[in-house]
Amino acid sequence: xxxxxxxxxxxxxxxxxxxxxxxxxxxxxxxxxxxxxxxxxxxxxxxxxxxxxxxxxxxxxxxxxxxxxxxxxxxxxxxxxxxxxxxxxxxxxxxxxxxxxxxxxxxxxxxxxxxxxxxxxxxxxxxxxxxxxxxxxxxxxxxxxxxxxxxxxxxxxxxxxxxxxxxxxxxxxxxxxxxxxxxxxxxxxxxxxxxxxxxxxxxxxxxxxxxxxxxxxxxxxxxxxxxxxxxxxxxxxxxxxxxxxxxxxxxxxxxxxxxxxxxxxxxxxxxxxxxxxxxxxxxxxxxxxxxxxxxxx
Numbered sequence: 132x133x134x135x136x137x138x139x140x141x142x143x144x145x146x147x148x149x150x151x152x153x154x155x156x157x158x159x160x161x162x163x164x165x166x167x168x169x170x171x172x173x174x175x176x177x178x179x180x181x182x183x184x185x186x187x188x189x190x191x192x193x194x195x196x197x198x199x200x201x202x203x204x205x206x207x208x209x210x211x212x213x214x215x216x217x218x219x220x221x222x223x224x225x226x227x228x229x230x231x232x233x234x235x236x237x238x239x240x241x242x243x244x245x246x247x248x249x250x251x252x253x254x255x256x257x258x259x260x261x262x263x264x265x266x267x268x269x270x271x272x273x274x275x276x277x278x279x280x281x282x283x284x285x286x287x288x289x290x291x292x293x294x295x296x297x298x299x300x301x302x303x304x305x306x307x308x309x310x311x312x313x314x315x316x317x318x319x320x321x322x323x324x325x326x327x328x329x330x331x332x333x334x335x336x337x338x339x340x341x342x343x344x345x346x347x348x349x350x351x352x353x354x355x356x357x358x359x360x361x362x363x364x365x366x367x368x369x370x371x372x373x374x375x376x377x378x379x380x381x382x383x384x385x386x387x388x389x390x391x392x393x394x395x396x397x398x399x400x401x402x403x404x405x406x407x408x409x410x411x412x413x414x415x416x417x418x419x420x421x422x423x424x425x426x427x428x
Contacts, residue, residue, distance in 0.1 A: 144368025148376040151360035156234065156383035158353035159225055160391060161346055166226035169337050174347070175222050176327035177339075181351020183320045186313065189359070194313050201318070202309040210306055210315060211322035213299035218323050220292035227285050229394040234384035235404035236274055236289035241411040242267030243297025248304075263413045270406030273399055312362060375412045 165174045190196060201207050224233045242264050271293075275286045306315055339347070364373045381404055388394040396404070 141368040141372055144364045144366075144373040145376055147360045147364035147367060148373045149379050151357045151364060152377050152380045153383050154353045154357035154360065156230075156380050156387060158350055158357060159234070159384070160230060160387045161350045161353065162222055163225040163230060164391070165343065165346055165350065166222070168343065169339075170331065170334060171219075171222045171226045172327050172330045172334065173337060174350075175218065176324055176331050177347045178350045178354065179218075179320050179324045179327065181348055182355045183317070183324060185352065185355035186317050186320060190313060190317070194311070198311045199314050199317060201314065203306060206302060206306045207310060207315065207318050210299060210302045211319045213295050213302060214319035215323050215326055216295040217292050217299055219326075220288050220295060224285075224289040224292055228289065229392070229396070230388040231381065231384040231394065231396045232274070232400055233289045233292075234380055235396065235400055235407065236271060237293055237296070238378060238381070238404065238407040238411055239267055239271050239290070239293040240296040240300065241414050242271075242407070243294055244300050245414055247297050247301045260414055263410045267407055267410035267414075270403040270410060273403030273406060275403075276399060316358065374415045378408045378411065381408070 162174060162178065165178075190198065221233070221237070245260055245264050271290060275290060303315065367373070385396060388396075
């Protein structure tokens with residue numbers, strides 16, 4: 132590949148990641164709107180059903196059902212458990228907290244990935260990345276401010292979402308050696324739908340209005356499209372180049388939160404988000420070097 136072609140693919144990757152991030156943030160905003168009228172369990176069940184439908188069509192048209200073969204059943208099941216936990220925590224967070232607040236804390240996920248990679252894999256983490264992890268945790272504490280006058284235990288929900296997402300991503304790294312991405316995504320979605328359908332049936336279903344049905348359809352399509360674009364972005368460009376553009380999600384979240392709900396993050400949230408973004412970008416950019424050198428001393 133010529134340098135010009137490589138540069139063109141990289142720019143396409145960056146653009147794909149930015150569009151994917153916009154779609155994910157729009158998906159979060161639609162989810163938040165729906166949870167104002169419906170239980171987050173019902174929203175979760177129906178949203179993921181639409182998303183699963185898109186995945187099934189993709190399998191049927193492109194990959195074939197052979198891609199669904201599972202080699203590591205225990206690993207896929209464990210990943211599904213943490214995918215379920217992450218999804219439940221994040222949707223519950225959006226139902227009760229401002230969009231930009233939850234989005235900012237979600238940026239701590241790479242910090243947890245590094246921390247858990249050290250303890251659960253053979254990856255060596257040197258002092259520079261540990262310092263970035265520390266900065267990231269300071270960012271979380273700056274946003275949540277435990278012990279402050281405005282603190283509520285609801286604020287812990289997005290932190291739990293980031294924590295379980297970090298564990299999920301570490302497990303996914305190992306699974307990617309034996310399982311296809313579409314298989315991992317399919318079975319994780321099935322797990323979320325199963326739990327959400329059971330809980331919603333127990334607490335009772337609410338009638339879906341035509342407008343809500345359209346929003347749920349949009350929600351699932353945005354969710355599935357965003358994840359496919361992320362995969363495409365990482366295929367076109369190096370992860371260290373395209374991944375930091377996920378942080379553009381905070382800008383989209385601030386704008387949507389302001390336009391739809393009149394919310395604007397306070398100075399502490401913006402400061403904490405800045406620390407998390409700086410920490411996350413350093414971790415992402417440092418990872419390839421650390422992998423080549425065996426450590427990042």
